[in-house]
Amino acid sequence: MSTTRVGERQAVISGVGQSQIGRKLGRSGVSLTVEAVTEALADAGLDRSDIDGVSTYPGMAPSPPGMSPHGVRDLKEAMGLELDWFSGGGEVPGQLGALFNAVAAVVTGLASHVVVFRTVTESSSQTAERRASVTGSGDGRLTGALQWYPPFGAMSASNWIALYAQRYMHDFGLTREQLAQIPITCRTNAALNPKAIFTEPLTLGAYLSARMISWPLCLFDCDVPADGSTAIIVSHESLVASLRKPPVRIEAIGSALHGRDSWDQRADLTTMACHDAAPMMWSRTDLKPADVDTAQLYDGFSFICLQWLEACGFFPKGEAGAFLAGGERISRSGELPLNTNGGQLSGGRMHGYGYVHEACRQLWGEAGQRQIAGAEVAVAAAGGGPIGGCILLTTSR
């Protein structure tokens, strides 16, 4: 710790907001974004004239459809923001890279209050012919890094993740029954989240008999595309007095990528970028995994969530099966309440930002029926495969 400069502690999260979330809402992405940002501003006690920075991931992208329909410009123009700093792009340590950039901008003084947002309209954009999650489903030929997989029928992240899941099962004896505890737990939690998409209980029997997508991953191992927007406001700690409530503190960030940036070349096929990012996060704090009161970990696929649990050190390498068995440890009454809003598996794919939103609500004691009593430390993480980033958050103590 002595040689580590932990500058992220000079930034705080002052407010969060989230739009309506659902399937085929038929609303514009701008409308959803403004709704989320307006809620975040009210949460922080700030006016839009206070906002001097905007950061978003992965920036406006025309394809895949609905994956990122809006960038910095759209929010700036819609809300008439006057910006001193802004950033939008995808070449960052996972979805939360836009949040890390905002922290850096605030700490360097390039901005004071930065709105970080992520907007998706994947559900409304999805048709029988067009799936946002399928690579190379358009008419064109493949170029660049993604040419290496779809020609062999590996056209979706579910295929790529399944390859890792199979290898983990082979090496460590993980079973589908054990992996199932993640989607089952998320579904149970979603029942207490008014914005969640799937709230009917999920039984182990239903999981095991579900349609297979890419063995060993079935339908319930894959998250659900949604429409919605999440906004997080990052402010400098010197401005705390001007905020409506004590902010959420940023204890440490993990943004490392040491292994190969690839879906099939990483030296150990039972690890992902999360195994680089999470150790970096812990190297920047005296807190330990045992101090975490709730974990909000990327579950675009159930197996990625398992990888984050392992990477964050909640159990030794290879022991995910024993940790997940029965589901008690990750339940709301267990030692590590996981994805308390239902995650992306049942809550809807807010693509990384739902985890930060939920972590903050838990730390502020504002999670309603799903509140974890006395939550003071939370970890949020996003990304899978070759990209990923995580952040350790605490109450104002």
Added chain:
Amino acid sequence: MNMAPLPLITDENRYFWQSGREGVLRIMRCEDCGWWIHQPEPVCPVCLSEHVSPNATAGLGTVEGFTVNHQQWVPNLDVPYVIAIVELDEQVGLRVMTRLVGVDAATAAAGGVQVGLRVEVEFEQRDDVWLPLFRPVAPVSASLEQAGEAS
């Protein structure tokens, strides 16, 4: 499998996607330090030499992980089929993603395919692309037995 998307052939990737025309699988290699480079880069990541060029491999490898795809991602996709990551014999960690042939997708998950399975390349031509696919070098049971003895 007819509708899986194909790569755009360029001067940079032609050696890989069209090497099957001559029945060999070529991988980029550093001519100075001998490091095999995949996915390819114009500079060797080990010694930073720019003297890299495609070299023929023996086309033999080992299954490092696999999945059975059941989802009809695009029209006219013949499912199920087995996708695998194969490590080539030339270098530890030198891998290609591929599709397995000569295996039964219906029984792959139940042991019909396993990590450690020895495989060899064969090519499937589609338009101007020769897809390097892999087939067990021996009946699956014998091949796995062999792998077990070797390890």
